[in-house]
Amino acid sequence: xxxxxxxxxxxxxxxxxxxxxxxxxxxxxxxxxxxxxxxxxxxxxxxxxxxxxxxxxxxxxxxxxxxxxxxxxxxxxxxxxxxxxxxxxxxxxxxxxxxxxxxxxxxxxxxxxxxxxxxxxxxxxxxxxxxxxxxxxxxxxxxxxxxxxxxxxxxxxxxxxxxxxxxxxxxxxxxxxxxxxxxxxxxxxxxxxxxxxxxxxxxxxxxxxxxxxxxxxxxxxxxxxxxxxxxxxxxxxxxxxxxxxxxxxxxxxxxxxxxxxxxxxxxxxxxxxxxxxxx
Numbered sequence: 645x646x647x648x649x650x651x652x653x654x655x656x657x658x659x660x661x662x663x664x665x666x667x668x669x670x671x672x673x674x675x676x677x678x679x680x681x682x683x684x685x686x687x688x689x690x691x692x693x694x695x696x697x698x699x700x701x702x703x704x705x706x707x708x709x710x711x712x713x714x715x716x717x718x719x720x721x722x723x724x725x726x727x728x729x730x731x732x733x734x735x736x737x738x739x740x741x742x743x744x745x746x747x748x749x750x751x752x753x754x755x756x757x758x759x760x761x762x763x764x765x766x767x768x769x770x771x772x773x774x775x776x777x778x779x780x781x782x783x784x785x786x787x788x789x790x791x792x793x794x795x796x797x798x799x800x801x802x803x804x805x806x807x808x809x810x811x812x813x814x815x816x817x818x819x820x821x822x823x824x825x826x827x828x829x830x831x832x833x834x835x836x837x838x839x840x841x842x843x844x845x846x847x848x849x850x851x852x853x854x855x856x857x858x859x860x861x862x863x864x865x866x867x868x869x870x871x872x873x874x875x876x877x878x879x880x881x882x883x884x885x886x887x888x889x890x891x892x893x894x895x896x897x898x899x900x901x902x903x904x905x906x907x908x909x910x911x912x913x914x915x916x917x918x919x920x921x922x923x
Contacts, residue, residue: 656913659848662906666899670722677716678704682871687711691891706891708882714892718899721873725903728785729855732792733847736854739797741843744804745831749812759805762798770795774857778866785868788861792854803846807839814838848911852904859900875900 651657669676678701679685686696687709695701705714747758765773777791811817812835820830861867862876870877875896882892 653913653917655909655916659906659908659910659913662902663910666722666726666903666906669719670726673719673723677713677719679713679716681716681720681873682712683716685711685713688885688889690889705895706889708878708892709885709889710881714878714895717873717878718875718895721875721878721896721899722903724868724872724874725855725858725900728788728858729851729903732789732854732858733796733851735789736793736796736850737800737843737847739793740800741804741836743797743801745808745836747801748805748808749827749831749835755805758801762801765795765798766802771857771860774861775864775866778861783861783866783869788858788867792857796850796854800843800846800850803843804839807842808835811835811838845911845914848907848914852907852911855900855904855907 685707686693686703687707689703689707689711691704691706691714693703693706695703703713703715705718707713708717743758743762747755773795774791777794778787781787781790808831817830817834820834825834858867858874859876859879862874862878863880865877865880867877868874878896879893882889886893
């Protein structure tokens, strides 16, 4: 697949544009946010309301029930999601790829143990596992990362294992064996690069799923501890007054939806460009 095909794909380019938008927002958060995200000002201000004592400064997205500027919290909240969603996904892939390579290449008892572990984890509802893990160890950034790795790695392992079972029979793997290459070299140099296309597509989708999970954990009060700006936590904090002041809920929801949409469009564009090995 050439880069020109990808550049001409509107799905991929639209997804990249949305992702790049949030990356730029997160990087420039200190410059873009009009107020400190935790500063308490005038509560229940609607979008566009003037700041008291000013003739030009406005609360462009209003304020919440504590008087915090919604726009500033949405901007700073992008840093939270851009840190934890990709990082958690990368950690889950590191564990899942290692398990899948070993299970698919060596087979035998390692395959049996890893497959049994994956089947047990995948038999539980995903959100229940997240809630149980976070409730047990407490809401924190580290625990969210560990929970995502524990829940996501088995699914990734199964994908990698299936790819390895097919690729291990290819001629270039047989040639590497005849050259006397060790198993680690064959798995990392010969097999993994040829399995990267489907994994990249799945990874883009999985980042979106993890972002939704982090938002749901925040909504349930199991996300990052306050007062850290967290899109899911913003929705949870304002749900009691959402009918009277819908802006407190709508804008964080739009932020989450656009972030997830970006990765979904990118994954769809990569798939349509043939990166997953399909048509």
